[in-house]
Amino acid sequence: MNDADKFIIRKAILELAKTGTPRFTSIDDEVRNLYNINSKAINLWDFVTAIGAQLSRPPYDPYRETISLDISIGRKRSRKVILNIPLIIYGNIAIHYSSLESVHVALNRLAEKGNVLGLISEIEINTTKDNKRKYPLFKKVPFDINDGLEDYKKSHPEGLMLQYKDETSLKMLQNFRKEFDGPLLVDVSEVFPLYIKTILEEGADGIIVDTDKVTKNERYKGKHAIAVIHDAKKAINDYYKGREENDDDNAILVIAGDVNSAGKIVKAAALGANVVGYSTSMLIAHSNMYSEKPSDVSSIADNVYRHMVGTKGEIKGIPAALGYSDFHNLSPSDLRTSSIDASIQGDIPLEGIDRTYKEMIEQVVNEYVSEKGIKLNSSETQEVVRSIVRE
Amino acid sequence: MCGICAVMMENRNKDFPIGCLLYKMMESQQIRAQDSTGVAIFNKETNKEFYKLDYFRKNNGKYNPVTEKVPPERLDKTFYELTQDPNIVITSFAKEMNLLKDIGLVRDLDAKYKIRSIQGTHGIGHLRIATSSRVTPDNAHPFSTIVMPDIAVVHNGEITNYSKLRSSLELQGYHLFTRCDSEVIAVFIADQLLRHGDLEKANYELIKKADGPFTYIVATSNSLALVRDKFGARKGIFGYNPGNRNYPPFWAMATDLSALDSVGATFYVETPQPGKPKIFYNEMKTRSIPN
Numbered sequence: 001m002n003d004a005d006k007f008i009i010r011k012a013i014l015e016l017a018k019t020g021t022p023r024f025t026s027i028d029d030e031v032r033n034l035y036n037i038n039s040k041a042i043n044l045w046d047f048v049t050a051i052g053a054q055l056s057r058p059p060y061d062p063y064r065e066t067i068s069l070d071i072s073i074g075r076k077r078s079r080k081v082i083l084n085i086p087l088i089i090y091g092n093i094a095i096h097y098s099s100l101e102s103v104h105v106a107l108n109r110l111a112e113k114g115n116v117l118g119l120i121s122e123i124e125i126n127t128t129k130d131n132k133r134k135y136p137l138f139k140k141v142p143f144d145i146n147d148g149l150e151d152y153k154k155s156h157p158e159g160l161m162l163q164y165k166d167e168t169s170l171k172m173l174q175n176f177r178k179e180f181d182g183p184l185l186v187d188v189s190e191v192f193p194l195y196i197k198t199i200l201e202e203g204a205d206g207i208i209v210d211t212d213k214v215t216k217n218e219r220y221k222g223k224h225a226i227a228v229i230h231d232a233k234k235a236i237n238d239y240y241k242g243r244e245e246n247d248d249d250n251a252i253l254v255i256a257g258d259v260n261s262a263g264k265i266v267k268a269a270a271l272g273a274n275v276v277g278y279s280t281s282m283l284i285a286h287s288n289m290y291s292e293k294p295s296d297v298s299s300i301a302d303n304v305y306r307h308m309v310g311t312k313g314e315i316k317g318i319p320a321a322l323g324y325s326d327f328h329n330l331s332p333s334d335l336r337t338s339s340i341d342a343s344i345q346g347d348i349p350l351e352g353i354d355r356t357y358k359e360m361i362e363q364v365v366n367e368y369v370s371e372k373g374i375k376l377n378s379s380e381t382q383e384v385v386r387s388i389v390r391e
Numbered sequence: 392m393c394g395i396c397a398v399m400m401e402n403r404n405k406d407f408p409i410g411c412l413l414y415k416m417m418e419s420q421q422i423r424a425q426d427s428t429g430v431a432i433f434n435k436e437t438n439k440e441f442y443k444l445d446y447f448r449k450n451n452g453k454y455n456p457v458t459e460k461v462p463p464e465r466l467d468k469t470f471y472e473l474t475q476d477p478n479i480v481i482t483s484f485a486k487e488m489n490l491l492k493d494i495g496l497v498r499d500l501d502a503k504y505k506i507r508s509i510q511g512t513h514g515i516g517h518l519r520i521a522t523s524s525r526v527t528p529d530n531a532h533p534f535s536t537i538v539m540p541d542i543a544v545v546h547n548g549e550i551t552n553y554s555k556l557r558s559s560l561e562l563q564g565y566h567l568f569t570r571c572d573s574e575v576i577a578v579f580i581a582d583q584l585l586r587h588g589d590l591e592k593a594n595y596e597l598i599k600k601a602d603g604p605f606t607y608i609v610a611t612s613n614s615l616a617l618v619r620d621k622f623g624a625r626k627g628i629f630g631y632n633p634g635n636r637n638y639p640p641f642w643a644m645a646t647d648l649s650a651l652d653s654v655g656a657t658f659y660v661e662t663p664q665p666g667k668p669k670i671f672y673n674e675m676k677t678r679s680i681p682n
Binding site: 057058060065237240241242243244322323324325326328329330331332333334366378 | 475477549551552554555558562563564586602603604622624
């Protein structure tokens with residue numbers, strides 16, 4: 001930060017102190033690129049990169065050393081689901097039976113080769129002895145269901161997925177938790193960021209957040225998916241704060257929505273996602289993009305299979321380059337951004353500075369406060385910082 | 392490319408100036424690192440009634456060392472007050488441990504604290520060359536923790552997933568004072584010891600969770616553990632000196648063989664297997680190599 005920036009920030013602090021309100025226009029709106037000329041929020045994913053190997057972090061060799069992608073879903077339940085690739089096929093749009101057939105064939109082939117992925121679906125494929133399901137199914141339960149769990153138990157799903165709409169969903173969650181001992185995932189996109197603590201208290205094994213849905217909410221207007229992931233992880237961490245639980249047994253965060261490429265999967269994982277909900281329609285579109293074959297069940301399944309194997313290789317490569325033997329060791333400190341807004345929304349360090357924008361502002365505030373002999377406690381300091389960065 | 396070393400006197404011998412052995416070993420490895428230096432020496436005879444807190448008070452870029460003796464009943468209040476002040480970095484919480492560290496060479500540390508004359512049952516030493524955090528006295532090793540007294544760690548290498556480990560410890564409510572990956576080792580081991588009290592199990596747990604190339608030595612009031620990462624990417628070696636009529640027998644650990652040579656610990660020389668901690672207890676009386 002140069003002297004001119006410091007001067008402007010100090011001026012903002014003085015104004016804030018005098019008037020009690022933050023400046024109407026932040027000094028760095030233009031730098032922050034909040035909106036482009038069409039007033040449309042820009043895609044901050046493009047401003048976030050993973051920092052590779054450096055002096056203090058020699059890389060692993062993914063051809064020689066094992067880079068684990070495994071994730072266990074189920075907290076302390078007796079029945080857990082282990083995914084070998086941290087992906088669950090799940091989309092906003094209900095999956096069509098014919099698409100499901102292709103996905104089923106592809107997931108079975110992947111599972112046979114030790115690449116187990118999950119599937120969240122309301123409908124399911126009619127399995128015979130020959131095409132028995134070999135991957136974990138999370139049966140989607142509609143939010144307005146009045147019946148018991150019996151129907152859902154018939155298909156022997158490994159897990160269940162509930163959609164949380166309002167307080168009535170809580171009763172449903174409590175009932176299902178009593179009757180079902182497998183992993184229970186709860187989609188909170190409609191109510192995000194509320195109720196997460198309550199849902200975890202009631203024994204949910206994971207929270208699903210759809211970034212596309214959440215960013216359309218009034219509360220997240222103008223914010224990007226990275227802010228949603230950051231806040232969702234923070235909410236889960238707040239629940240675990242001060243608890244002595246083994247972090248292997250913690251509830252997982254599933255991020256669905258616009259995370260649909262290997263690069264975004266890695267960035268989402270670094271920001272806090274444990275599993276990515278990979279949109280079904282996007283999966284099929286991706287895998288058929290360059291296909292010249294007619295789209296029958298087996299050719300789509302072939303493409304889905306190849307796409308997933310390729311994605312697995314790509315998402316293993318980045319943690320290896322960062323010096324990790326486990327994909328889930330990724331954290332926000334592995335990312336850098338050239339955008340001040342991305343730094344604020346995702347708490348991501350800025351390129352070349354290795355500190356977040358908030359940390360920089362906090363330092364300037366602390367220096368100014370100490371220089372002028374002003375007494376501010378830490379919560380007041382945070383309030384000033386929040387006002388300046390307009391969080 | 393830091394340098395680490397440790398000495399464990401046999402038969403709980405506490406009268407030998409162990410600082411002298413650490414000084415020799417550190418001097419022989421000085422070529423590895425020149426940024427900062429530190430030692431932690433344990434002596435059961437010291438300081439029985441009070442806890443000793445060492446900390447740096449930062450003021451205009453200067454680090455002023457402060458030592459405070461705190462009675463057990465005032466410990467919580469003192470910790471609360473000190474951890475609220477962002478300019479305080481607690482470097483040592485001890486009953487039996489004497490932890491001294493600063494920037495500069497080992498001879499500078501000796502000129503300041505006379506480390507060669509410090510007696511004890513066991514001790515560890517460190518020479519630092521900075522890779523991931525700044526060259527300041529608070530980032531020098533050994534690292535201690537306020538989670539439990541008499542834990543010190545010296546470390547050569549990098550914990551690459553330091554951020555993840557750090558945030559999981561902070562979630563549990565632990566306070567970390569620096570951005571150095573080595574502090575995470577001290578807090579992690581202390582947390583594990585609070586859970587089950589087993590130093591070997593604590594180290595296995597860390598090896599399982601930590602990524603990157605590293606060798607570290609953990610010192611507690613009655614033991615030392617020499618640990619290498621699961622791939623054995625960093626060096627670590629130990630040896631035995633059977634003693635003579637002028638000095639008692641002892642085990643020595645270091646990064647380089649030259650350090651063992653410098654104190655004559657050239658018997659039963661071995662390197663720990665990657666991912667398998669070697670634990671030395673100060674009640675060991677035989678010359679058998681510990682499992």
